[in-house]
């Protein structure tokens with residue numbers, strides 16, 4: 392690998408497309424705006440097709456500026472019964488020796504290490520050993536950052552039935568918090584407490600949000616005495632850092648199909664890189680989409696019982712025969728109005744398409760931002776991690792989503808309820824207001840990113856500190 396003599400910055404991504412994509416996009420943003428050379432270190436359990444594309448997009452457009460180094464790890468090396476956060480952190484710890492030797496072998500060593508939220512151990516070890524600037528990139532929002540910084544200072548057991556007050560945020564219903572919040576004796580909670588301390592101690596915290604989107608929370612980092620005491624590091628809202636659909640050669644059949652549909656007429660259904668639903672929920676979702684009488688694209692995976700994150704860290708290679716999980720006759724009845732995609736879809740090409748009218752979304756933060764920057768209203772279907780907190784924000788604070796009172800991660804959402812939510816956005820008057828608000832946020836995102844905008848300036852400030 393040839394690394395130029397320009398100032399060299401390294402980024403470290405933890406496993407999962409939802410972690411790799413924003414890191415790759417941040418690398419591109421840095422490469423586009425500044426005189427830097429970048430290395431992306433990506434810890435990955437198996438390089439599957441989707442991740443190949445993600446690396447590919449970084450390398451092909453930024454050859455010689457962005458380099459990628461894969462640090463392999465395997466999920467099966469870790470206890471199979473533990474939840475995904477400890478597994479993620481174990482994989483990151485496992486990759487540290489390979490990261491150290493890769494950096495050791497570089498002639499022009501990186502002077503700064505920007506890690507994602509789950510990679511903070513590398514800050515205390517590798518960045519410290521090589522005397523690098525230490526930054527964390529929170530690929531989620533300021534609310535989640537505040538939650539994580541605050542968690543080490545929560546001094547009582549959190550009650551699921553009461554609202555929870557995160558500094559600088561609107562109260563969150565207890566039941567929407569991350570499950571780990573209620574079990575302080577277990578490892579995921581302790582991991583988050585450690586991450587909270589680690590994040591608080593870096594040179595700067597980059598967060599994938601922007602001033603107008605979370606003004607109150609971002610202000611709290613500067614103005615709330617409590618926040619200033621627990622996190623000394625400055626917070627830089629640099630978002631939205633998202634993929635913008637780059638044409639990938641031949642137009643996929645799916646995009647050709649979208650080209651034939653009327654404007655804003657198609658509901659896109661996807662649960663991110665890790666989300667899975669049960670067999671019965673798959674049937675209800677199919678029937679609900681049919682009942683809504685709206686066009687749809689649905690990224691479908693084999694159903695998994697009692698595991699909302701069942702496809703995390705798994706291969707996304709296309710799988711045939713998924714129609715056996717759908718109701719009898721569904722594919723035939725809907726073939727004119729529906730498009731089923733097995734396993735993984737080119738979301739960065741789908742959401743910007745003029746035909747997309749709404750997104751049934753698991754509220755992962757990348758997908759949420761991709762919906763906002765494309766002006767697409769959301770039908771919230773949160774499943775795990777901080778997704779329920781995000782859904783609360785989208786519905787209550789931002790008014791850009793609808794959500795059922797039935798909790799999709801815990802209960803069965805029935806077909807009638809699904810059809811109702813889809814029609815609220817696609818057909819009812821309520822949808823007009825939601826669409827207007829999401830388009831306002833789209834405009835404010837563009838403004839923040841444009842030269843002289845708040846996010847543009849925040850990233851420039853970070854780079855200035857690194858290169859000066």
Ligand code: UDP
Pocket residue numbers: 407408409410412634661662663664665666690734735736737738739754755756757758759761
């Ligand atoms: N994604 C995609 N195709 C799919 C599913 C997901 O391109 O079929 C991308 C999506 O565009 C987003 C990322 O994978 O950039 C998922 O990140 P998110 O934060 O939304 O959810 P996570 O997968 O981390 O839960």
